[in-house]
Amino acid sequence: MxxxxxxxxxxxxxxxxxxxxxxxxxxxxxxxxxxxxxxxxxxxxxxxxxxxxxxxxxxxxxxxxxxxxxxxxxxxxxxxxxxxxxxxxxxxxxxxxxxxxxxxxxxxxxxxxxxxxxxxxxxxxxxxxxxxxxxxxxxxxxxxxxxxxxxxxxxxxxxxxxxxxxxxxxxxxxxxxxxxxxxxxxxxxxxxxxxxxxxxxxxxxxxxxxxxxxxxxxxxxxxxxxxxxxxxxxxxxxxxxxxxxKRTANEDVFEIPEQLRQKSGKLIYLSLGSMGSADVDLMKRLVAMLANSEHRFIVSKGVNHDKYELADNMWGERFVPQVKVLSIVDLFLTHGGNNSITECMYFGKPMLVFPLFFDQFDNAQRVEDKGYGIRLNPYECSEQQLLQSIDKILNDNKLIEKLRQVSQRIQTExxxxxxxxxxxxxxxxxxx
Missing domain, CATH: 3.40.50.2000 (Glycogen Phosphorylase B;)
Known part of the structure; x- marks a missing residue:
């Protein structure tokens, strides 16, 4: 300079x-x-x-x-x-x-x-x-x-x-x-x-x-x-x-909540973004289906955080420090906003994308076309489709390794x- x-x-x-x-x-x-x-x-x-x-x-x-x-x-x-x-x-x-x-x-x-x-x-x-x-x-x-x-x-x-x-x-x-x-x-x-x-x-x-x-x-x-x-x-x-x-997030501190540390299963992050999480009925629908998963969930509850309850295998708050959380989870369930997609790739995490509007549809399709995750309609997918998709991604070792290499390239360049x-x-x- x-x-x-x-x-x-x-x-x-x-x-x-x-x-x-x-x-x-x-x-x-x-x-x-x-x-x-x-x-x-x-x-x-x-x-x-x-x-x-x-x-x-x-x-x-x-x-x-x-x-x-x-x-x-x-x-x-x-x-x-x-x-x-x-x-x-x-x-x-x-x-x-x-x-x-x-x-x-x-x-x-x-x-x-x-x-x-x-x-x-x-x-x-x-x-x-x-x-x-x-x-x-x-x-x-x-x-x-x-x-x-x-x-x-x-x-x-x-x-x-x-x-x-x-x-x-x-x-x-x-x-x-x-x-x-x-x-x-x-x-x-x-x-x-x-x-x-x-x-x-x-x-x-x-x-x-x-x-x-x-x-x-x-x-x-x-x-x-x-x-x-x-x-x-x-x-x-x-x-x-x-x-x-990606923001540095130096001002954020996050540790896995005690109630999740005591449970088994992979750690999964659910966020529909600041706008998507405002849809209470949709959040309730996803929470009800994920309640039957064997895995643990961190949930970004959003502006209407006080209008619905989480299941026993979940913890969440209105605001969750996403950059810190993505660094420690095994899978990201996301609305597919561009910041979220790029931050997820930065950390090399697989994703299941629930597009809601605007460019989220393009991101979800591109992620699926390129083999970095799965696209689902959050309003129409069945509980079986959702839970099977989660397990399919978590057990895809080739995908996990491919994403590890992507993360290494991004963080190196x-x-x-x-x-x-x-x-x-x-x-x-x-x-x-």
């Missing part, structure tokens, strides 16, 4: 993008750079405790809200037993774009003030959408995609891959064209409204049916090499793949540590 840089992080107000940004921010912080987060007030305590500078979107007067509790109605609409196509057709609708534009209009003045105040050398935006204040900042700006990289079709459409968010297999193209047509027809007007809004703020418009345009500087995306799609669709040189954005070098090089090139 030749100069201490100021890097501004502008993640979307969801757990996934913010946690990914924390992973990137920690590497930059530990390299001696000054890291600033522009976020909602509810995230300030956690981010300040990690040594980051925090600027508020909404200002000091904004009421502090729990991100998940404030989104329960949205969560109910997203998480239900509908097909991936039905959910995909309801993603990025005209109504949703109107909401995004309203949020963008409200946030733009704050972003501009924050950028003017800190004059960042670089901005990393894990926001899925382009924000005019970032694009027009005069700084090096980087789009960071913490979703499954199939979602890059929203800026780089490529018919060699299936349309994103639908969980379609790579080796069966029978539904690709029909589903792509339906998705494009549904989103065309919504994306046009968004493109018009970007142009009204001095930005270039994305191409038709593209939600955002890539940065000319650099674009980061998150997926282990073993699950990437570059063997089918190479990406431009300014796209950088990272195996994980440490691709995330290249981020400061990339940013430093881009800033130098721009200043010439």
């Amino acid at each position: 030749t100069k201490k840089l100021t890097v501004l992080m502008t993640p979307a107000n969801f757990v996934g993008p913010i946690m990914s940004s924390i992973g990137i921010g920690e590497v930059l912080r530990d390299s001696g750079h000054r890291v600033v987060f522009a976020v909602r007030a509810s995230w300030r305590p956690k981010l300040q405790a990690l040594g980051f500078v925090v600027e508020l979107l909404g200002g000091e007067q904004e009421v502090v809200k729990d991100t998940v509790e404030d989104s329960l109605e949205l969560i109910k609409n997203m998480i239900s037993n509908r097909t991936p196509l039905e959910k995909g057709l309801n993603t990025f609708t005209t109504e949703m774009m109107a909401d995004l534009i309203a949020i963008g209009e409200a946030d733009e003045p704050y972003y501009r003030q924050i950028i003017d105040r800190h004059k960042p050398d670089a901005i990393i935006s894990d926001n899925v959408i382009n924000m005019p204040s970032v694009v027009n900042s005069g700084s090096v700006w980087i789009m960071s995609n913490s979703n499954n990289p199939l979602s890059l079709d929203m800026c780089l459409e490529d018919n060699r891959l299936p349309p994103s968010l639908l969980g379609l297999p790579i080796n069966d193209k029978s539904l690709w064209d029909d589903y792509r047509r339906q998705i494009n027809e549904t989103r065309f007007q919504a994306f046009k409204v968004w493109a018009d809004w970007l142009q009204s703020h001095g930005c270039p418009a994305p191409a038709a049916n593209q939600l955002w345009f890539p940065s000319p500087y650099a674009n980061f995306y998150l997926i282990p090499k073993e699950l990437d799609y570059t063997d089918i669709r190479p990406l431009p040189d300014n796209f950088y793949q990272f195996d994980y954005y 440490k691709l995330i540590e290249k981020i400061p070098e990339i940013i430093d090089r881009l800033v130098k090139q721009k200043s010439k």
Whole structure:
């Protein structure tokens, strides 16, 4: 490092993008750079405790809200037993774009003030959408995609891959064209409204049916090499793949609870993420089936933790330090969020994936296609299917060894540590 840089992080107000940004921010912080987060007030305590500078979107007067509790109605609409196509057709609708534009209009003045105040050398935006204040900042700006990289079709459409968010297999193209047509027809007007809004703020418009345009500087995306799609669709040189954005979790301490230490069986971690765990009926369904397993379970109970009870072979709390827990368990039962998938691969753990919405379908299918776990529908699988799938994975010694080797590669290569070098090089090139 030749100069201490100021890097501004502008993640979307969801757990996934913010946690990914924390992973990137920690590497930059530990390299001696000054890291600033522009976020909602509810995230300030956690981010300040990690040594980051925090600027508020909404200002000091904004009421502090729990991100998940404030989104329960949205969560109910997203998480239900509908097909991936039905959910995909309801993603990025005209109504949703109107909401995004309203949020963008409200946030733009704050972003501009924050950028003017800190004059960042670089901005990393894990926001899925382009924000005019970032694009027009005069700084090096980087789009960071913490979703499954199939979602890059929203800026780089490529018919060699299936349309994103639908969980379609790579080796069966029978539904690709029909589903792509339906998705494009549904989103065309919504994306046009968004493109018009970007142009009204001095930005270039994305191409038709593209939600955002890539940065000319650099674009980061998150997926282990073993699950990437570059063997089918190479990406431009300014796209950088990272195996994980795992947080250090130094602030977390975890020991196996006494009630589980006294029981036999493998140790399994169940988490449907901050949003999925809000579905009480689904959590009750899984708990009831897993109660008949011979194994032990650590459960991330989520925001509705007080609305259901766990079985005798389980222990759980509202929040569970996932990074610490994954390091000690034998199997991960997961909703398939991208952070969870990459952290699981980092520790070399097999997984059983219960996709619920958005890119989780693509992650679940990719994990199964590549032979790193099993995909199940959590609303429809039988108790026998679930328990047999668990035992099948736990007894698959070839899979366990394959994952051990993946974990060793990821932890040895440490691709995330290249981020400061990339940013430093881009800033130098721009200043010439």
